[in-house]
Amino acid sequence: MARVPQPAMESVQSRSPVTNVPSKPGRRLGPGALEKSEALELYRKLIVARLAEEKIRQEYSKDQMKTPVHLGIGQEAIAVGVCSCLPAGSKTFGTYRNHALYLAVTEDTDAFFGELYGKVTGPGRGKAGSMHLSAPERGLLATSAVVGTTIPLAVGAALANTYRKSDALAAVFFGDGALEEGVFWESLNFACLRRLRVLLVCEDNGLAIHTPTSQRQGFRSIEEVLKGFRCHVASGNGSDLLDVIRTTRTLLARMAQEAQPGFLHLTYFRFLEHVGPREDFEAGYRRAPSPEERTQRDPVARFEQELCRNGCSSTELAAIKQSVVDQLARSLEGAQRAAFASSSELHTDVFAE
């Protein structure tokens, strides 16, 4: 990739005349945006996702988590921010890079580490692993290791809502690579045709494994292409939790006003290799970000600065962080101690009785 980090967000947004997003208010946590308690709760979720993955990075080389991990360090604000805007009862779907999504929806770090260690305490009792985390009881119905495959599922869930005359929402997270899959366009077409209330969240890190967008996509911008579809479109900075929330709220308001799909384009920077616990800047397909760029593209650092600028003390943040550290340590230990499925479980759960 020629440039790293990605093109500045401003340039992405300036290419988005269709989005018609109201001009951004000042970056404050003021009234109408977030209450302090809400902001600290979001901070906690952000930190849970970040520190859970840092824990994986520490532990992974011990080879006890025998599941490929696609870590989302740099991506956390998208799942945390979007999910915080979804009404209760929403159905969600995701990809193999799903840790922040799973944790944002469930807050269940015990089950999370249980699945990573392949134990019965995991949501798939160890049959799913990192790439297929789900929590049907919390509305997270499926995540998938094949790009684009959960997009039509969300459209189907939205169709079920229409069928039942319910206002509930369905949302699906997918990467920029999914835009090259036929199933994305098929799903988009049907959702637009039927004016379904489905939120399509594109988590754009500009890379499909190691191949940059410039070598994959024959269109100038997705926003431009979507102009011809009966679909609301909005773009934002996925590294900035507040921007994610503002953009999502605006888009959801437009979807509530006029029922049709919403396409939410959020860019972010993938700090680590495609799969695995390490950085891979030395591989040469992209350059390492400068310290300033790192901060700019780090949703946790950015949100911490934001909180401190708006009346939260570093002691408050440190206390939250410590409680998360303790929680994760307990969860990790519990998962290590938990049992594997018994051999009789190989054949269970294939069919419902």
Place this chain on the structure above:
Amino acid sequence: MKQRLTFRRALNLALEKEMEADPDVFVFGLDVPDHKRIYGSTAGLVERFGLERCFGTPLSEEAMTGVALGAALAGLRPVHVHIRVDFMLLAMNQIANMISTLRYMSGGKLRIPLVIRALIGRGWGQSAQHSKSLHSVFGHLPGLKVVLPTTPQDAYSLLRAAIRDDNPVMFLEHRWLYDVEGEVDETERIPLGLPAVRRRGGDLTVVCTSWMNVEAMKAAEVLAKRGIELEVVDVRTVAPLDDEPLIESVRKTGRCIIADYDWVFCGFGAELAARISHQCFGLLKHPVERLGFAHVPCPTTRPLENLFYPSAISIIRTAERLLGLSETDLSGESFYSYEQRFKGLF
């Protein structure tokens, strides 16, 4: 209540009954609500239940299969219809990567009450892309149920059972069976997974799928004139598979021909042959024989197409070989074809 129905009307009635019984059941797919109504099998559903519950789709097989899955995960009971099974190959990603795996990977939390209906088999010069069966392919994937109804009663009862099932069911209907008539008891329930003996006989067992039952019954009729009695067993469901009735039959006859409506190589017939050979090893008077499609893409021209498909004649010739008989003179016999359809009864 018993009535005489065609296979197509039996399918239609099953859909009607299930839609009536459960508002969560809906039927959709390309051409489903058009004037032809999938050879009449979806007739009257739009008029009765409206376009919300019976609708057409864009030409997007993968997405529409994913939509069916998403709707099923959200608690509805979709019936997705394809006018040719060959089009399901466009949706194999959803079928093989998603539909068949999600329940297992959810640790048994998800239920997937989803039926995919598709027409299989031979038409009139339908060539290589409108003629497949694919039950061997679907049967190979754990997590799918695969059903091949033969009689109108099975079409009715098995489709109702498939819709009521909380698992994904591939429901494969042979085109030439659509005109077959038979008695249908609306109250009869048939569980998925139970083979049926279509004809009793002590000399040789013919294990059949779908249309091959018709061919085997014809072969039995011809050989009966020489005093040879074939036992014809309809597998009905590829998965789940209860092989006990097949084994029981072969234990009795000691000879078995598998007449599968699919390719022989790596096909479902091989699975059946392996099971029967294994379980009847000491009792077999002859190795199990397999009949099925020739290992080529389906040719269009009739003389070659006739060679491609197994038939009553190939069953008769194989049976004669297994029983050490001379070849029967078939010059006076008439066999089924596109022009000369079997109309029933079984």
